[in-house]
Amino acid sequence: MPQIGSYALLLALALSSYSLVAGLIALVRGGTGSARLSETARRAGIATFAAVVLAAIVLVTAAFSDDFSIAYIFHHSNRDLPGPYKFATLWSGQEGSLLFWSLLLATYGLVLRLRHSTDARLFAHASVIIAAVQVFFLLLLNFAAHPFAIMQGSLPRDGNGLNPLLQYPEMVIHPPMLYLGYVGFTVPFAFALGALIMRYPGEKWIHITRRWTMVTWGFLTCGIFLGAHWAYSVLGWGGYWGWDPVENASFLPWLTGTAFLHSVMMQEKRGMLKVWNVWLIFATFLLSIFGTFLTRSGVVSSVHAFAQSSIGNWFVAFLAVIFVVCLVFFVKNHTYLRSEHRLESLVSRESSFLFNNLLLLVACFTVLWGTLFPVLSEWVQDHKITVGPPFFNRVLIPIAMLLLLLTALGPLLAWRRTSVESLKHNFLWPAIGALATVVLLIAFGMRPWKDVSYFYSLMTIALSVLVALTVISEFIRGGRVIARHTGQNLFASMVQLAHRNTRRYGGYVVHFGVVVIMIGFAGAAFNQDKEQEMGYGDKMALGGYTLVCRSYTQEYKPNYSSEWAIIDVFKGGRQIDTLYPERRFYNASQQTSTIVANRSTFKEDLYLVYEGLNQDTGRPIIKVHLNPLVMWIWVGVWIMIFGTVIALIPNAVPVRVPAPVRVQAAPAEAGD
Amino acid sequence: MPRYFLKRALHLALLISALFLLLGSDQDARFQSLGHKVKCICGGCNQVLLECNHVGCTYSAHMRAELAASVDRGESDDLTLQAFVQKYGPTVLIAPTTTGFNRVAWVMPYLVLVLGLATVVAVVRTWKMRPAPLPAGGVPPVSGSQLEHFREQAQKETET
Numbered sequence: 116m117p118q119i120g121s122y123a124l125l126l127a128l129a130l131s132s133y134s135l136v137a138g139l140i141a142l143v144r145g146g147t148g149s150a151r152l153s154e155t156a157r158r159a160g161i162a163t164f165a166a167v168v169l170a171a172i173v174l175v176t177a178a179f180s181d182d183f184s185i186a187y188i189f190h191h192s193n194r195d196l197p198g199p200y201k202f203a204t205l206w207s208g209q210e211g212s213l214l215f216w217s218l219l220l221a222t223y224g225l226v227l228r229l230r231h232s233t234d235a236r237l238f239a240h241a242s243v244i245i246a247a248v249q250v251f252f253l254l255l256l257n258f259a260a261h262p263f264a265i266m267q268g269s270l271p272r273d274g275n276g277l278n279p280l281l282q283y284p285e286m287v288i289h290p291p292m293l294y295l296g297y298v299g300f301t302v303p304f305a306f307a308l309g310a311l312i313m314r315y316p317g318e319k320w321i322h323i324t325r326r327w328t329m330v331t332w333g334f335l336t337c338g339i340f341l342g343a344h345w346a347y348s349v350l351g352w353g354g355y356w357g358w359d360p361v362e363n364a365s366f367l368p369w370l371t372g373t374a375f376l377h378s379v380m381m382q383e384k385r386g387m388l389k390v391w392n393v394w395l396i397f398a399t400f401l402l403s404i405f406g407t408f409l410t411r412s413g414v415v416s417s418v419h420a421f422a423q424s425s426i427g428n429w430f431v432a433f434l435a436v437i438f439v440v441c442l443v444f445f446v447k448n449h450t451y452l453r454s455e456h457r458l459e460s461l462v463s464r465e466s467s468f469l470f471n472n473l474l475l476l477v478a479c480f481t482v483l484w485g486t487l488f489p490v491l492s493e494w495v496q497d498h499k500i501t502v503g504p505p506f507f508n509r510v511l512i513p514i515a516m517l518l519l520l521l522t523a524l525g526p527l528l529a530w531r532r533t534s535v536e537s538l539k540h541n542f543l544w545p546a547i548g549a550l551a552t553v554v555l556l557i558a559f560g561m562r563p564w565k566d567v568s569y570f571y572s573l574m575t576i577a578l579s580v581l582v583a584l585t586v587i588s589e590f591i592r593g594g595r596v597i598a599r600h601t602g603q604n605l606f607a608s609m610v611q612l613a614h615r616n617t618r619r620y621g622g623y624v625v626h627f628g629v630v631v632i633m634i635g636f637a638g639a640a641f642n643q644d645k646e647q648e649m650g651y652g653d654k655m656a657l658g659g660y661t662l663v664c665r666s667y668t669q670e671y672k673p674n675y676s677s678e679w680a681i682i683d684v685f686k687g688g689r690q691i692d693t694l695y696p697e698r699r700f701y702n703a704s705q706q707t708s709t710i711v712a713n714r715s716t717f718k719e720d721l722y723l724v725y726e727g728l729n730q731d732t733g734r735p736i737i738k739v740h741l742n743p744l745v746m747w748i749w750v751g752v753w754i755m756i757f758g759t760v761i762a763l764i765p766n767a768v769p770v771r772v773p774a775p776v777r778v779q780a781a782p783a784e785a786g787d
Numbered sequence: 788m789p790r791y792f793l794k795r796a797l798h799l800a801l802l803i804s805a806l807f808l809l810l811g812s813d814q815d816a817r818f819q820s821l822g823h824k825v826k827c828i829c830g831g832c833n834q835v836l837l838e839c840n841h842v843g844c845t846y847s848a849h850m851r852a853e854l855a856a857s858v859d860r861g862e863s864d865d866l867t868l869q870a871f872v873q874k875y876g877p878t879v880l881i882a883p884t885t886t887g888f889n890r891v892a893w894v895m896p897y898l899v900l901v902l903g904l905a906t907v908v909a910v911v912r913t914w915k916m917r918p919a920p921l922p923a924g925g926v927p928p929v930s931g932s933q934l935e936h937f938r939e940q941a942q943k944e945t946e947t
Contacts, residue, residue: 352838458914466911473903481896488883488892495888501826502892503881504835510896 117185117263120173124263127166127217128253131246134159138243142313153239160228160242163249164221171218174211174262178204183271186264187211193276193703195674199287200277206290207277209411209426210262215290216407217252219298224249227302237320240309241302248301251433259426276703279675283349289341293365296335297403300368303328303375304400307393311444314451318383324396325379326763332372333759339365340752351709351724353644353740355748358507363486364406370479371399374472381468382454384530389452390445391472397441402479404434409486460532467525474518481510512571519578519633522626523585545584552580572640579630579637586623586630593620614767621762628754631747638719638744646738648729649680658741660721661685665693667735675699677710680725680735684714696725696737719743818858822851825871826881835881850875 138156141149174187178201183189191207192200206215224245231238256262280286303324310320342362347355356362375395381387412427458465485502492500527533527541556573557563563570594609601608613620647655649664656662667680679697683690694712701708714721722740729736819837827839829846836854839847850871857867871879883889 352834354838357834457917458911461911461915469907469911473900473907477896477900477903480899484895485892489878492883492888492892498877500883500889500892501878501881502883503826505824505882506892509882510893514900 116173116177116180116182117265120170120177120185120263121261123166123170123173124214124253124256124261127163127170127221128250128257130159130163130166131249131253134163135243135246135250138239138246142239142243153235156246157228157231157239157242160224160246160249163246164225167214167218167221167253170256170262171205171214174214175202175205178202181274183274184266185262186266187262189266189271189274191275191277193274193674195703196274196277197282197674199284200282203281203287203290204277206294207281210256210260210264212290212294213252213256213260214262216294216298217249217256219291219294220245220249220252220301223299223302227305233323234319236313237306237309237315237323240313241305244305244308245301248305251429255426255429259429273703276674276701279699279701279704279706279708280349282674282701282708283345285341285345285348289338289345291338292334292341293338296331296338297365297368297407299327299331299334300372300396300400300403303331303396307396308441308444311393311448311451314448318386321379321382321392325376325383328372328375328379328396328399329759329763332369332376333756333763335365335369335372336752336755336759339369340749344749347745348711348713349709351711353642353722353724353738353742354639355745358485358502358504360486361406361410363482364409366482367402367406367479368399370475370482371395371402374475374479375399377468377475378472381465385465387454387465389454390449393445393452395472401434401437402483404430404437408434462528462533462535462538464525464528464530464533467521467528471518471521471525474514474521478511478514478518481514482507485510512575515633516571516574516578519575519582519630522629523578523581526585526589526623526626541588542585545581545588548584549577549581553577566640568640572637575633575637579633582626582630586627589623590620611767613761614764617764617766618762621758621760621764624758624761625755626758628751628756628758631751631754633751635744635747635749635751638742638747641743643741644739646726646736648732648734649682649737650732650734653734655737655739657739658719658721659686660739660741662723662737662739664735664737674703675701675708678725678728678735679710680737682712682723682737684721692721694721694723696723698725698727715746717744717746720745814858817864818855821854821858821864821867824868824881825850825854825879828875828879 134156137152137159141153141156144152174185176182177185177188178192179198181188181192181194187208187210188204191211192204196204204211206212224242227238227245228242231242306320306324306327309315339362342365343355346357347353375392378388378395379392382389382392408427408430412430460466485506488502489499492498523545524542527538529537553573556576561569561573563573590609590612591605593612594605597603597608597611598605601611603611613624643657645655645657647653649655649662649667651664651666653664654661661684663683663685665681665683667678670677670679677697677699679695682694682696684692684694692714694714696712697710699708699710700706709724712723712725720740720742722742724738724740726736726738728734822837823835825836827834827836827847827850829839836847836850853871854867857870862870868880883892885893
């Protein structure tokens, strides 16, 4: 069995290498004779998919058949592991996850190569670039991180098992989502670089790239928040984001990808920022690879599993090659990216996008800087330091609030120029609403002057209300116009409005999701927690809740043994729930894991953690967190996904996007 | 007279209790604040000391006790943190200090923001000052109220 997997990987490497070399020769030579060579390259790319799929099937089959002769299966699976987690073995360790990366890239490549008739030459360029990336990952798999490496010595009876922290339903979908995001950025990168290399005329590649970027961005968003939800539900520290280097690595391409999705509109509508957009998508791809390097090289310490390995140098070399290739073709063909830069007014949609991009990139720089500063400190001061949550929170929260303000203002600004009167008219009611929110929150007991975190919380909620009201007012204003013309009710008109320009109104729904998430984040300023040893009948009070320990016990299962408590929850003297915080001990890996008991409502989460047994008294120690508004975060994510899906639906009525006007005077300058 | 002393004694008792309460709450607040400035050294998870929940963690209970003892002794925040750094190394602090090279960690993001803002403002000003393009067909430009009317019309049309 391992031999089949090994040969499949070798075959995949040979096929993708052929796809790269033959495709490259065909592009360089050009002419009709090269068309056949290009077609063979395309077909080799498709065949790569089949070979990588075969390798992945072999690895999964080995996990299900407990083939511990394969070192990877021995390290990441065991006999008693439930089926879904055996499947998840594919991405649970270094080698498997690289194979999974390769599989997803091959899948994206397959879709791209099957759709080549859209624009054969552009797709041929993109196909070659994807083949190049594929060759890199297959080289890694074949020579540096082989998933089918054979165990040395006698065959073990059972495996080490999957890391218990990963034995959670979300872990079966979180990594695929994240990888779909990471890997997916290869496609817009390939189109952008391909268009630059071939000096592609027109903006068609931008339309293709934008859609791919949006799909990828949606996956990455899902992946990031699934990870946050997993951390909240499994790690048992009461939080969802710890600014761990691996978390940061996923956030970096998300930030530049978000910037790209906004700034690309400037290119489509006004023919501006062409150089900027190309480099944004280059940076997004480079950051995806850089994130992978961070998590696998051991350069920075992280709680995540594959932090220590020797494949970092491969990634450094690959990053250097990509950067040089991008730079060379940019220098060679930058005149192709001539832009028509002219602004009529500072108060315009164009300006808001410029500031939006600035803030997103400063946020990206801050995350990167904070993540790498320990390494820099070691070089300069000869010792590492820790850059933890207080640093990121203190720097990024004000930036996030500025972004929220821009999110409120942006949709109210017209392209080219907005009169101050029109801005005032559109902004008045949302601003009054935000101000009223501040007054109400203070009246209900929020004291922003007592602590800076309360101030940030209040401002975040107020700005979120501002954004939400501008979004709602945009829908109502547009809906009313349609209602007037068609006689439909307002809701039906708003649906029709969204269907007429799905990208714009889908984007507004995404913004709405973001503000719901921000409100959830704002609740963190009011988190409370308490820890207590709880014997039979013991009580603990926190917030308005009283917790009573009804019982505690132990249980033994094939895969793990567990200790858990039964806690009755009372509020206002009435029992409202019973919670079961649990701690598991996994036999194979000899590791423990927390199963948090969480009573989640829109107002707050009552989050119980079984900390362990006091060895002296034999009684459990229970930690309780009262975390306000956390559920808003998860609801907000669903809204964001919904908005992204809307934005991907084709318009019911094509939107007229005027082509940038060609000018006689003021010759355009290269660059942005 | 005894009533007077009783009253005074009661006031004194209340005052002392209040002082103890205030002192206690102040110490608790200091413990919470300092406990969020250092991390537990039990692993690479970068968890704040007071949030570490690793099972069988042999460090967090000990470190918490050390922190509580330091606060009880009335040692200043700086002294307490310095003692932790000496014992556990500089990585025990959860965020960079604002001294020496570590100051660069805090300054850089703001510097980049300011430079970025200046660049965007300069770019906007430059683009704004460029002469208005003439359409290729040589259509005479419109201005004033007519232009505003066209803008509003175009905005309405494109919005709906």
